[in-house]
Amino acid sequence: GQNIDQPTEMTATEGAIVQINCTYQTSGFNGLFWYQQHAGEAPTFLSYNVLDGLEEKGRFSSFLSRSKGYSYLLLKELQMKDSASYLCAVRDSNYQLIWGAGTKLIIKP
Amino acid sequence: NAGVTQTPKFRVLKTGQSMTLLCAQDMNHEYMYWYRQDPGMGLRLIHYSVGEGTTAKGEVPDGYNVSRLKKQNFLLGLESAAPSQTSVYFCASSETESAPQHFGDGTRLSIL
Numbered sequence: 496g497q498n499i500d501q502p503t504e505m506t507a508t509e510g511a512i513v514q515i516n517c518t519y520q521t522s523g524f525n526g527l528f529w530y531q532q533h534a535g536e537a538p539t540f541l542s543y544n545v546l547d548g549l550e551e552k553g554r555f556s557s558f559l560s561r562s563k564g565y566s567y568l569l570l571k572e573l574q575m576k577d578s579a580s581y582l583c584a585v586r587d588s589n590y591q592l593i594w595g596a597g598t599k600l601i602i603k604p
Numbered sequence: 605n606a607g608v609t610q611t612p613k614f615r616v617l618k619t620g621q622s623m624t625l626l627c628a629q630d631m632n633h634e635y636m637y638w639y640r641q642d643p644g645m646g647l648r649l650i651h652y653s654v655g656e657g658t659t660a661k662g663e664v665p666d667g668y669n670v671s672r673l674k675k676q677n678f679l680l681g682l683e684s685a686a687p688s689q690t691s692v693y694f695c696a697s698s699e700t701e702s703a704p705q706h707f708g709d710g711t712r713l714s715i716l
Contacts (some may be wrong), residue, residue: 499646591663
């Protein structure tokens with residue numbers, strides 16, 4: 496079967512750094528996505544990795560290791576508005592997205 | 605920019621009733637998708653379309669039908685609603701098969 500694992504919930508402090516991990520087991524791999532979803536809102540695209548390594552985009556970075564079936568999303572200089580759920584999704588061999596259940600990130604002042 | 609628009613935003617149905625959820629996108633995207641999101645679970649693909657006039661089954665298609673008569677619209681139908689279909693439904697679109705998906709704001713559907 497196909498599986499995406501993420502921690503259910505994480506807590507961090509405003510101004511700090513947090514790393515959200517994602518491990519996956521899928522039938523094939525054609526890229527990994529990270530989305531942000533605020534409560535009651537739509538998911539919005541954050542980052543995309545298809546090759547091993549780090550992709551940096553402002554305060555957010557995403558890392559991929561295909562051999563380990565592992566990715567992480569790194570959020571720096573945390574702000575209160577970063578309180579949201581972060582969804583990891585992998586595109587499989589059929590080009591369909593397999594989604595993790597999401598990590599709820601709580602930012603405390 | 606409107607992006608992806610879903611109607612209605614909320615709906616309560618009785619078991620056995622039927623309804624149609626409408627998704628409209630103004631980005632001229634070829635690919636459109638319907639997902640459901642339930643607590644503690646990842647988004648699950650119900651049906652998708654790779655272009656006008658085409659539809660295909662996703663992971664959880666039973667109890668749903670779809671149509672894509674116009675490129676900009678993707679309709680999701682529930683023929684006979686069941687309590688198990690209580691969920692938040694998201695429509696998404698993408699320019700290509702490999703491009704990021706853009707989501708609508710969701711439809712919160714309760715089946716009593």
